[in-house]
Amino acid sequence: MTDQPPLILVVDDYQDAREMYAEYLQFSGFRVAEARNGNEAVDQAFALKPDLILMDLSLPGMDGWEATRRLKADESTRHIPIVALTGHALAGASDGAKKAGCDSFVTKPCLPDDLVVEVRRMLNR
Amino acid sequence: MSSLPARSVSRTAVASVNRVARLELLEHFLAHNEDLVQCAHAGLDWLARYASVRRSMCLVVDSESSTLVGAGGYGIPADDVELFSWPLANKRDPVVAALLSGEPAVFRAGRGNGRASSLASLGTGSFVAIPLKGAGASQSVGVMLLRAGTPITADVHWLASVLGQKIEQIRGRGSVSEETRRLRRERTLFYTIINSVTDPILLTDTEGRLIVANARAEKLFAATEEESEGRRRAVELNNMLFSAALSRTAVETPSEARELLLVDPSDGSDLLFEVLSTLVENPREGTGIVSVLRNITDLRRATEQIEENYQKLRVAEGAIRAERDRLNLIIDSVADPIIVTDQGGATILMNAPAEELFTAPPEAGDGILRGVQSNDAHFSSFISGLLLGESGPGQIRRGEISLMNPHSGELIPVEAIAGKVLTETGELTAVVTILHDRREALERAHLYEQLKTGADELQMRVQSATAELATQNELLRRQAIELEQASRLKSQFLANMSHEFRTPLNAILGYTHMLLHGVAGELPLNVKRQLQRIDSNGRHLLTIINEILDITRIEAGKMPMQISEFELNTLVPEVMAELDPVITRSRLGVVPTLSSRSPVVHSDRQKVKQIVVNLLSNAIKFTHQGGIEIATTLDREGRTASISVTDTGIGIAPEHHEKIFEDFRQVDDSPSRQYGGTGLGLSICRRLAHALGGRITLQSTVGKGSTFTLTIPADTPR
Numbered sequence: 001m002t003d004q005p006p007l008i009l010v011v012d013d014y015q016d017a018r019e020m021y022a023e024y025l026q027f028s029g030f031r032v033a034e035a036r037n038g039n040e041a042v043d044q045a046f047a048l049k050p051d052l053i054l055m056d057l058s059l060p061g062m063d064g065w066e067a068t069r070r071l072k073a074d075e076s077t078r079h080i081p082i083v084a085l086t087g088h089a090l091a092g093a094s095d096g097a098k099k100a101g102c103d104s105f106v107t108k109p110c111l112p113d114d115l116v117v118e119v120r121r122m123l124n125r
Numbered sequence: 126m127s128s129l130p131a132r133s134v135s136r137t138a139v140a141s142v143n144r145v146a147r148l149e150l151l152e153h154f155l156a157h158n159e160d161l162v163q164c165a166h167a168g169l170d171w172l173a174r175y176a177s178v179r180r181s182m183c184l185v186v187d188s189e190s191s192t193l194v195g196a197g198g199y200g201i202p203a204d205d206v207e208l209f210s211w212p213l214a215n216k217r218d219p220v221v222a223a224l225l226s227g228e229p230a231v232f233r234a235g236r237g238n239g240r241a242s243s244l245a246s247l248g249t250g251s252f253v254a255i256p257l258k259g260a261g262a263s264q265s266v267g268v269m270l271l272r273a274g275t276p277i278t279a280d281v282h283w284l285a286s287v288l289g290q291k292i293e294q295i296r297g298r299g300s301v302s303e304e305t306r307r308l309r310r311e312r313t314l315f316y317t318i319i320n321s322v323t324d325p326i327l328l329t330d331t332e333g334r335l336i337v338a339n340a341r342a343e344k345l346f347a348a349t350e351e352e353s354e355g356r357r358r359a360v361e362l363n364n365m366l367f368s369a370a371l372s373r374t375a376v377e378t379p380s381e382a383r384e385l386l387l388v389d390p391s392d393g394s395d396l397l398f399e400v401l402s403t404l405v406e407n408p409r410e411g412t413g414i415v416s417v418l419r420n421i422t423d424l425r426r427a428t429e430q431i432e433e434n435y436q437k438l439r440v441a442e443g444a445i446r447a448e449r450d451r452l453n454l455i456i457d458s459v460a461d462p463i464i465v466t467d468q469g470g471a472t473i474l475m476n477a478p479a480e481e482l483f484t485a486p487p488e489a490g491d492g493i494l495r496g497v498q499s500n501d502a503h504f505s506s507f508i509s510g511l512l513l514g515e516s517g518p519g520q521i522r523r524g525e526i527s528l529m530n531p532h533s534g535e536l537i538p539v540e541a542i543a544g545k546v547l548t549e550t551g552e553l554t555a556v557v558t559i560l561h562d563r564r565e566a567l568e569r570a571h572l573y574e575q576l577k578t579g580a581d582e583l584q585m586r587v588q589s590a591t592a593e594l595a596t597q598n599e600l601l602r603r604q605a606i607e608l609e610q611a612s613r614l615k616s617q618f619l620a621n622m623s624h625e626f627r628t629p630l631n632a633i634l635g636y637t638h639m640l641l642h643g644v645a646g647e648l649p650l651n652v653k654r655q656l657q658r659i660d661s662n663g664r665h666l667l668t669i670i671n672e673i674l675d676i677t678r679i680e681a682g683k684m685p686m687q688i689s690e691f692e693l694n695t696l697v698p699e700v701m702a703e704l705d706p707v708i709t710r711s712r713l714g715v716v717p718t719l720s721s722r723s724p725v726v727h728s729d730r731q732k733v734k735q736i737v738v739n740l741l742s743n744a745i746k747f748t749h750q751g752g753i754e755i756a757t758t759l760d761r762e763g764r765t766a767s768i769s770v771t772d773t774g775i776g777i778a779p780e781h782h783e784k785i786f787e788d789f790r791q792v793d794d795s796p797s798r799q800y801g802g803t804g805l806g807l808s809i810c811r812r813l814a815h816a817l818g819g820r821i822t823l824q825s826t827v828g829k830g831s832t833f834t835l836t837i838p839a840d841t842p843r
Contacts, residue, residue, distance in 0.1 A: 017631055024644065
């Protein structure tokens, strides 16, 4: 297991974006799991224990903030870094994410390359 | 007169001293002599010889005339003795008292004995009056006057008794001759007359020696030794003063009245007399001077009082005149006419302004006269109203009179204020009236009225304008609310739209990027070039979306501000580092010039940096050769800090200085413009600068270059 590349859970309800990031992360050498909403994200996180979660905040059903709070409230998932992704650049988005427990915050549009840079930075922290 | 039998003088009365002399007198004289005068003389002569009585007189009672008359004297002029006559009516007179009481009495004779100077001839000094009695008779028949000081010896008593008996004896046989009686009566009358005169009358000889004086004169000029020292001195002084006056009179004009100041011996006060002296020729006794003194002390006092009063009156008159002059000056200096009238309404006094209205000069024409008469009639009517008591209680009456200027014919409405002048007893003496010209007051009232009308009108206008304004305000407020709602909706819409734009754009840019990075394998060059076009246009679109979002946020007031304190100088290298690739590509020199005063600002560092990045990238974009300078400055007072970017680029024409700060505007707006960009950069910069409390200014010359300066408030250096 230790030789395996890190597992990244990409959570996004917008398929094009989710698959794009997943594809590029795989292209960049990571293992990738996907979730389309908050519930799936929480389930996957508990099941797979990924090394990092890319969390879109605006999600149908349970949103990214709630999912983050739940993961950070649980002992088994608390240590997993969560990088928030949002298209809302309005004031308060970043603060709300930090408050919910996100470790980092990236504004969309974010080029796949830039995202990889951020993922690597968080993993090496 | 009763006839008594002759009797021999009692021998028992003959006493000690001179028995032989007594016998001689009795035998050789008295026994055989029946003449009263001769007997009296013989007795007195005997007294002089044997008892050393140098001055004496014998008086006998004349029952018919009830007077004491002189019978004989020693050392006294015969005339005086002969003419001596003294009424017995005055019982307090010492001589009369001695006669009536039958007891000897001492009195002062001469000047000042209080009687008419019948005894003046005795000379001054005291006398002893010894009553002379008949044998067995209780009533005295006469009085013997002896110079006091000589002892009353047995011889004196003896002689008194002898003389008394002898007189009684002679009386029984006859009396004084008719001629002598007549003379005595006249003499008595004379003394009665001069004593009844209240003015002092004196007869003196030419040397000033007193011969006769009436009672009033004796008060001034005679004093007995018993009297007080002061009185005697006063009498002495008066005699000296009188003698001096007489001697002058004798030299000068004797008949002319002279004033003589004497002293009142009773109280020492000054008495002023007018002396009228007349020379009288007495063939028997030579020339004498009769002086009548008239007391003019009171007259003089009255005269002096009158003089003094007159002086006072003149002083008072002067004071009154001065007071009146002053009053006149005051009255004349009053601009309002003043008229003083008496209780009958007649004018007593008026000042110059009143004269203008109520008097006409002699050469005045009919017009002026009519004006004056009209004024007079109006005023008289007012005054008579006051005098008839129309004013009711109180002393002031106010009224309005319509007068006219007699010279110009102009009507003058006046307010007349009249006050009654009353005496202490409340009697009306005068009425003072002041006429106050009401034209000015009326004019003022008129002006005030106009002003008030104007003010009211203005107020109405203001009110209506205010109402209008309120309506407009309400309208504006609603519009503002609507606008605000619209603006909020627009901002929300733009924010949402921006988000909705980003999601697909994110995918477009992401996949383009992935393709360019060979996710799908190596691509032909022309495909790569076409992907790059997609990439660059996508990025441009993203910039536009981001900038619109910025503007929206600023306008909605939702641009988050992160205020901190920082040194402006530190921004410059950061900005240069951020734009380093662009600077390198431009091959332009960018020179920082930092203020040595290290301006410190309290602002949003990120926003300031964003502005400066924008300004510097613009400068690079529009400069083809030369260089760029970034400078920081602090103004002299330390209130504002600036950071400026100066280039040597194409410059901006003055007419475009404002335009370039508008949204989506460049100097060249044409679709075929040379320079890229959204046209929102400076627009955002200016909005950010305002949001930071600062401003962006521009100085530029076409073809030479431009300087953009951001100025923001500075912290005062500590």
